[in-house]
């Protein structure tokens with residue numbers, strides 16, 4: 001049903017790097033695109049907020065690399081020290097923003113209602129929201145992964161979501177940064193459940209991309225990206241190595 005969706009590979013750099021590594025990574029990515037592009041996928045990189053302006057300069061006039069923020073506030077502006085608004089991300093040249101990453105849910109106590117509000121703020125500003133969901137190891141071991149992720153999708157889906165402004169990223173918490181990944185069958189089961197929820201909620205739910213994230217590497221990317229209803233990947237650690245990230249991009253079917 002979603003065979004025709006163009007894959008999306010997004011790199012979440014998290015709280016890593018410097019101005020120098022940002023420049024180096026994007027220089028290398030530009031060279032890969034020039035030498036062996038165009039990529040078989042859309043590519044998004046999400047540097048830390050302080051490096052977004054530099055990243056925007058480094059990717060200006062480069063077709064094939066888009067920018068994303070790692071979080072945004074629910075409000076458009078105001079007294080929110082340390083926070084970043086969706087409009088600021090747009091102003092910097094971002095097209096995407098990640099909301100509801102499990103690290104934000106855990107570190108900052110963000111619940112699905114907050115994630116939904118952030119997604120709505122992102123969409124209202126003109127961004128595509130990458131809405132993250134995923135179960136903990138305890139929830140998986142208790143046989144509750146499908147129910148937990150389904151409930152997170154229902155509660156986190158922004159009002160006004162459609163295939164043009166929303167992406168879902170399934171990231172099992174226990175697979176993030178651990179080198180452990182679910183089996184293809186386990187990923188497929190969750191993605192099918194997410195797809196069913198999207199179809200139940202949205203007219204174009206068949207066209208909302210569903211990414212997998214959690215220890216995606218060059219070695220496992222092709223297998224993961226060939227699972228039905230996996231429309232791309234949200235890559236953490238491996239996105240900090242330009243060669244590995246490019247190799248994952250090249251693994252898209």
Ligand code: 13P
Pocket residue numbers: 012101171175176177178179213214215216234235236237238
């Ligand atoms: P890793 O690829 O390092 O496991 O991180 C995944 C992730 O959290 C991307 O958002």
